[in-house]
Amino acid sequence: MKNRPPSLLLLVWLLVLCACEEGSHPAAPVPPKAPSEVSFLTVELAELTEARAFDSDLLGAVHGVIRVTGDVPARFPLGARKMSECCQFDDVEHLSDIVVAADGKLKNAFVSVISGFQKADIPTPSALPVVVDQRGCIYSPHVTGLQVGQKLRIATSDPTAHNVNMSAPGNRLSPNIAMVAGQDPVEFVFRRPDLIKLRCDLHPWMTAQVHVCKHPWFAVSDAAGAFRIPNLPPGNYVIEVQHEEFGVLRGGVAVEARRSAGVAFEFVAD
CATH class of the missing domain: 2.60.40.10 (Immunoglobulins)
Structure with missing residues (x-):
């Protein structure tokens, strides 16, 4: 019987090895879309x-x-x-x-x-701002949403100082603003969809989330x-x-x- 070419034997060996490797490990999870x-x-x-x-x-x-x-x-x-x-x-x-x-x-x-x-079909953003108030040392509401281009207004009704530590990674913003009692609200406009997180470092239980969407x-x-x-x-x-x-x-x-x-x-x- 003729000898098989070495290249063919090597190919068969590699295929067997790959099959064994594949069978011995579970498939990797598919990341969510x-x-x-x-x-x-x-x-x-x-x-x-x-x-x-x-x-x-x-x-x-x-x-x-x-x-x-x-x-x-x-x-x-x-x-x-x-x-x-x-x-x-x-x-x-x-x-x-x-x-x-x-x-x-x-x-x-x-x-x-x-x-x-x-x-x-997406309408223009509302001219009315979405308001998040600091009231009773709580962000109210805790979760809200707005449309890209719509104003976010952060107010304070409390007789004490707060700071608004904001994370808006989709808009590359991370301001940290001190707010004292009686201060006028501060406003932001976001140009990209985002999940914005707010917290007060002075009162660590104070957190909120603001979802920014393309549409209303x-x-x-x-x-x-x-x-x-x-x-x-x-x-x-x-x-x-x-x-x-x-x-x-x-x-x-x-x-x-x-x-x-x-x-x-x-x-x-x-």
Whole structure:
């Protein structure tokens, strides 16, 4: 029998070796797709709930509820309770505000459309600013959103000093501004989508998140876990839900004119 060429034997040996290596190690996890790579065809449909009428012949809406199950952490008292200058407002609870849930309904989840819209359909930003107030040594609201080009106004109602330490990586901004009692608000305008984080170094429990979106189709879930995104052109969309403790959920939903599509999303707390 003729000898096989050495090059052929080497090729066979390499193929066997690669097969053994491949079988002995689990496949690497695939990283989650960025919002720009997500489409209605690449995500599962969102859980549907009862649709409602929407008062427009041309546009539709999405409404729904954000739920959470599992071992949901309880709210705990904040250090502000021990500081008289932080206790000027009777309606401020001074409880932790990262996870706020009751009867399985989750507050402060940010809900937005991330795919399916057309650039030509995006309206101009509202001339009204989005206001975050420092009140009772708490940022209020804890989570909010605005459109690129819309003003963010940070105010203080407190009789004490704060500093606004801002991280806005998408806009390459990281100001740290001292604010004293009675000071006029400060304003910012952001030119790119971003997740802006605010904190006060003088009162370390004070944090907030401001989502900057290309468009106005977003909402924040309320104390009942409910949200509503109005005035969407008919089409197929991907809805994303972000929560700073529980992560991200996505689902597809079809929107029709004169109808508000009902959806539900559920986080599971470990």
